[in-house]
Amino acid sequence: MERRLAAVLIADVAGYTRLSRLDEEGTRARFQSDLHDILEPQFAEHHGRLVKTMGDGLLVEFRSVVDALRSAVEIQQRKAEQADKVAADRRLDFRIGINLGDIIVEGDDIHGDGVNTADRLQGLAEPGGIAISGTAYDQVRSKISVGFASLGEQTVRGIAEPIRVYRVLLDPDDVGKTIVKATTHHPARKSILIAGGLMLILALAAAWWQPWTLILPETSTERIAYPLPDQPSVAVLPFINVSGDRDHDHLAEGLTDDLITELSKVSGLFVIARHSVFAMKDSASKIQDVAAELGVHYILEGTLQRADQRLRINVKLIDAMSGLSLWAERYDRQYADLFAVQDDVIGKIIAALEVKLSEGERDQLARIPTDNLEAYDYYMRAEQQGLIYSDVDTYRQTLAFYQKAIDLDPQFADAHAGIARVAVDVWRNDYNSLWSAAVARKIAYDAAGQALKLDANNARAHTVLALLQLVDGRETEARQSAARAVAAQPSDPEAYANQALILAQTGDHQQAIADLERALRLDPSPSASLRLLAGIVYYTARDIDRAIPLIEVAGESLPNAEAAREYLASAYAQRGDRARAVAEGEALLKLFPDTNLTYYGYLYDYWREEDLNRHLYGLRTAGIPEWPFGFVGAAADRLGPAQLGALISDKTWSGQHKNGTSFMQFFDKAGNTAYRSANTNITGRIEVKGNQLCERFDGYFLDRMVCGYVYRNTAKGERSADFIHVTPQALKFFSIAQ
Template sequence: MERRLTAILAADVVGYSNLMGNEEVGTLERLKICRRELFDPAVAEFRGHIIKLMGDGALVEFASVVDAVQCAAAIQRRMAEHDPAVPEARKIRFRIGVNLGDVIVEDDDLYGDGVNVAARLEGMAEPGGICISGTAFDHVVHKADVGFTSLGERRLKNIPDPVRVYRVLLDSNKAGSVAGNARRPSVRAMILPAIGIAVLLVAVLASVLWRHDWRHPSNSDRTSVAILPFTNLSGDPKQDYISDGITEDLITDLTKLAGVDVIARDSVFAYKGKPVVLADAARELSVRYLVEGSVQRAGDELRINAQLVDMTTGKSVWADRFDRNASDVFAIQDDLRQELVSALGIKPSATEAKRLSRAPTSNLEAYDYFLRGEQAARSGERDGLQQALAFYGKAEALDPAFAEAFAFDARATVNIWRSSFDHIIQSALARKRAYEKASLALKLDPDLSSPYAILGIMQVVDRRYEEAIASAQRAVALGPGDAEAQIALGYVQLFASNHTEAVAAVETALRLDPNLSPIDREIAGLVFLLNGDTDKAVETLERTRDDAPAVSKFRIMLAAAYARANRLAEARATLAEGLQLLSGSEPSERSLSDWRIAFAHFRNPEDLALIMDALGQAGLPEWPFGFTADEKDRVKGEALASIVLGHTMQGQLEPGGQPAILQISQDGSAGFRSKSRMYTAKFYVDRDLLCEQSENIFGRPDCGPVYKRSGETGEGYTYVNSAAVFHFTTVE
């Protein structure tokens, strides 16, 4: 095994999955041109050696770290001027990280922390930017035609010690400059002030603990507020959408502000239409401030009353009335929001103020459809998601600039996609639609958090873990009080095997929205389950089942939690209830094979194994409809290939014996049709399994065995996978 000190450059394409999802052929061609005309020539110019290309990324070795940084700068400068006619959303852009470190050389490849640090730095770089390590900086400072900004010491994933990080400044006017604290302070310089600070902190902490009742979260320095549903005083229930819209917009706006916890829509709307005792509501929602108000419309005139109550004193700290024309409703909301934010003592930053100034839409009818879509999508049920897409589509048609409508359309589509509801939208089309809608939402409003949350979920399903984490973290940064963004971060961190971070995210989401939607609460339950907190997992998933009793998968996941808690009788009974909710001919969710494919994007195989083991203990069979066969009847290897490749198979599907035909050409191209399904796929034999790969189930292969069988009609075969049990004979 050879070791050496070397300079490593790691590069990756920004938003590659999004680019490929929107325009696969064009993106691939532009990437090839960038490599051929820009990337590879720059590497050659600065005497680098490409270790490997990884689809959308590259790893390059240099004998000189100065050459590595000069090469990175040349690539990014040339890329900035490349393809000026290509729209910004379709441009190829790189992130680059450079490190000088010790590596292991084996089989013409490089391994070790020297490589890992470069890859982590690449993930920290901005699109079109470069980040380098402190070891690289120490050798290259004042020797390259770039400047630097110190980002301080950072903890990098799976790297034991903190790493000094520097951002490279490409502006030629900044060459040689170093901003920030560029050098690591001496040990002595750090220790002496630290001793004094520690003593001071102990004294301050003792004082605080003496005076502060730490058991009550309402005493936190963070502002906590709930916007209760505004009451419609118009006497016409059809005008509810105005009062609901005002409530919704205030919640959405406040979640964009750092330093304030805002209870989410689902939790506060539980109080709609009910008599509310403010003290009880504040206690149940764990907030200091409550906002309540009313809306009254008479003809073209609109009156809105609102007040802010500090529940520590029970006194109103602000109240106002707004009388305007109904067509000015969004201007009224803007004034209302500004006064409320001021009354809460919050001073938005310039960036936050810019975000708050944008009205979601000026079209009340479009907003009405948007709210209906939100309600329909909430449960996560198939019919509800399908209805939601129709409502969002109407909102988009009425206002093509309604960014949030496109964003929430993308969110509903992602839920359809990751739930494999192919009968609503086929998987590949759902993936494409979600990317397109999310991208359009960001184009209309770059400061929306929800599209980044959606992209994070899609990227983690595509196994682009670091990119997914970055997207989800961006969503949380843009919407620190957005429960949906926190849930997306929890989902991404869960499947990336960062359990502690996943728990922190879902607990924040539950604090912001104690009444999370069932589809989001299921994610929280799964996070607790994988983190080993079975009691909390059971409690969370029981609530999910109770909130959406008609959704089978919520019961099946609850059965897994019961099994992990060693409550096997409840696990088996709950699993049976979940399977009973499925239609008689629906194979999905009926087998371990189906769940294994659905959860195949777990980064850590042990996480997937834990879930599969729990479902198996609950009684979920390996194959749909409880199919079993004798292994002595298994058809294997070449015999299997000779039966299926180049043949037509005719038979019946379980249950019920529905007729079906599967035609497979010699090269594996195939078509399947029955009364209820028709699709094309690619078939191949993998050892002793027959596999099919289509654009369904995330494009993942679905493999299963073939068995000989004998019956009244003579000899035949049975092919089983996660989606079907197909009894057939070969037709010559």
């Protein structure tokens, strides 16, 4: 390995993914034609070495910046000459970035900050244009017949310090010029200089810049609903879609989400969660009032407009204490530059608030979630569907969006983590109409593992892994995974709340409550799902008085959520309010008639014994029966071990479930069984344990061995079958088939 100073050029095709969707083979053929007929000859003529191609991108090393820029200029001029020969929607436009910097050489490959900077510069170039760094500009400004426009200092992902950026001007009229970016003036000052016909423009601009905020009274900290955090605190208000097309709403929401997510990875910031800021979306409150309600010092707000492939974004950061705008910017870029805009906004916020980034945080912020903007679009649509305790149809739509994103970009870690998050909820809520519990569990494990393989710091994937490990009885690993999620995204309320749940269920009640309070501070207007999770944490930590109000409110928004009815019934019973406990128990049984204590005993077998006994006591007090449908068998009718053995040795059962579903179940002499109904055909293992008959079917009920009893049907009242088989999952009436 060696280091040296080198001129690095990176070229990339703007909108290559879109072009490939229209004509994959034709687009690739045109790229190869440009490579062989235009780019490679220019590289060779100017002493450049093509290090490698990266899909539609190229990395080239030159002996000097002058050579690199001459090569780039001639490439863009040749491409411009051909522009009229190719339809606009089929044309390949290259963006080129050039940097002079330190590189690391390993064999034929090069990398390092010098290469990374060139890559970021390429992202700042216009299609058909060239962007160069300040170090490159210093070497070429008077040596090539072009002009330059200063873009000032730009903060970009993966580069610790801001870099000076210049756009190369190829128009002959600009030769020898260097246009310096004008100093930004506040509109209130500009208005003194602008007159006549510009007054109309100023009036329209005022709707965005709101110069009157300069004379608003300062916000007193006494008005803040919560004590301000020690770190700089920020709320990113929902960006407003001003495109006039509601189909672009998800872009505005996606940009908001991404800025929140990326900023929440910075340990030096306190960032309000998505649900709480979106609750303010239609609010007519002033900025100071919004900040007071959310308990933050700074507000970021903006608008988004998309017109075909152009994206116009206005954004500004406001000090809500004074009403002053700390920083504002307008972006008029290609849609393909969306991530570059996000980079710039994040960098400017961090710089304005003087936040110091760790090396790990810089690396995380430097990650681009996907190079495929269509995949990113599907991912944003999935995120808008909402997660946790959704209905099955919503889960299906969400999964379809995530899967489409993965189909377009298999390396999209966030989309894999999204599938893991849905799968763990399906598994926990036993939505068998979507997947069986065991299948959902496997999908959750696999998707979380794939997400972490692609991004070792993916907070959502670590959270899913923690929940799975907890249920598997791996407490230490669960706590470690939960801690990694919080470390990866310190302002993520979901990560904190799930860590609180794991701590509560592993006995650390004090820390669990502290983490939960942090989650609720980050999300002061939480979703019904987070309220329910918070109520469960308080319940598990033995703080019934704080648990009940949260679960009550969540239950109003989630009337069909089993957990809301279940925990509320037990909580009322433990508080001594038997009447309300029974009412909730009845509501639970109405929603899920086969609810029973034995089922919950199996479902929560990973709980601490004292927690499980306390929960079952509350549910029993609320009227939840021991077995499905309130079945109570007579001890005299219960079969013993020998009789059970005779029933399952080379026999076939034929009968009906309590709900009327007909079934057949076959048994061989080796302990194997096969169950069949109109909608189910499964195989498993069976064995006798004392007076209980125990079954295990692959892919059902978390792959557990589940036990129940067999009784003689002496009453013959409800069914004419000879026997009754009761398990935590079913009540079956059967006879031995002849």
